Amino acid sequence: MTIGIIGAGAIGAAIARLLSQQGFKLSIANSRGPESLASLITELGPNARAVTVQQASKAELVFLAVNWSKLPQAVKELGPWDGRIVVDTNNPIEAPLFKPFDLAGKVSSQVVAEMLPGALVVKAFNHLSPALLANPAAVGGKRVLFFSGEHHSAKQKVATLIEKLGFFGIDLGTLEQGRLAQFPGGPLPALNLVKHH
Numbered sequence: 001m002t003i004g005i006i007g008a009g010a011i012g013a014a015i016a017r018l019l020s021q022q023g024f025k026l027s028i029a030n031s032r033g034p035e036s037l038a039s040l041i042t043e044l045g046p047n048a049r050a051v052t053v054q055q056a057s058k059a060e061l062v063f064l065a066v067n068w069s070k071l072p073q074a075v076k077e078l079g080p081w082d083g084r085i086v087v088d089t090n091n092p093i094e095a096p097l098f099k100p101f102d103l104a105g106k107v108s109s110q111v112v113a114e115m116l117p118g119a120l121v122v123k124a125f126n127h128l129s130p131a132l133l134a135n136p137a138a139v140g141g142k143r144v145l146f147f148s149g150e151h152h153s154a155k156q157k158v159a160t161l162i163e164k165l166g167f168f169g170i171d172l173g174t175l176e177q178g179r180l181a182q183f184p185g186g187p188l189p190a191l192n193l194v195k196h197h
């Protein structure tokens with residue numbers, strides 16, 4: 001399975017490090033173009049390659065890790081998604097104000113899914129800080145990662161990846177049920193849960 005990452009900031013880079021450390025090949029993109037990612041690619045090593053956003057979006061599984069207000073612009077020219085998987089890592093809140101965006105009651109992953117017609121959206125990797133995400137192995141167990149989505153086969157693939165990266169994945173159900181792990185608002189993101197052996 002080919003893996004692309006759109007967004008190479010705190011979360012995109014943390015996911016790239018995890019993938020590359022576990023031997024997965026990945027392509028990663030930001031808004032400023034592949035050249036601007038030279039030092040990250042040097043750090044990540046031969047499993048990683050810097051590409052354009054368009055190129056990253058063609059992978060079979062695409063992580064989307066972009067600031068909430070910039071998502072529409074980032075995905076505007078992408079697609080058709082043709083049943084490819086998009087992992088929505090995004091939260092509807094942003095520095096420096098940290099004022100939640102008004103989603104008119106919708107769950108944020110549903111708002112993202114509406115921007116990506118034809119994509120199989122799985123919400124995951126959104127509720128841990130980059131530092132915790134970097135360490136799936138917690139003392140005595142595995143760090144818990146929640147995921148949700150409408151498509152069983154897509155969730156299975158993301159669940160397998162979550163496990164291979166060293167986390168303990170928990171399927172919350174549909175995107176609406178994933179609201180429990182939405183940040184801000186859901187009760188789960190405040191917790192740093194570890195599944196003990």
Ligand SMILES: NC(=O)c1ccc[n+]([C@@H]2O[C@H](COP(=O)([O-])OP(=O)(O)OC[C@H]3O[C@@H](n4cnc5c(N)ncnc54)[C@H](OP(=O)(O)O)[C@@H]3O)[C@@H](O)[C@H]2O)c1
Pocket residue numbers: 006007008009010011012029030031032033053064065066067068070073074075089090091092093125126127128129130
């Ligand atoms: N930081 C956290 O603690 C945390 C935790 C969980 C989830 N999240 C979520 O993860 C997402 C990313 O957060 P972050 O902390 O990684 O943000 P960040 O460090 O500010 O990085 C954002 C990335 O998005 C890229 N980007 C912006 N506009 C783009 C566009 N039009 N096309 C392509 N790429 C674009 C930026 O590229 P350039 O630098 O080239 O502009 C940058 O690589 C957010 O939705 C956030 O809510 C964050």
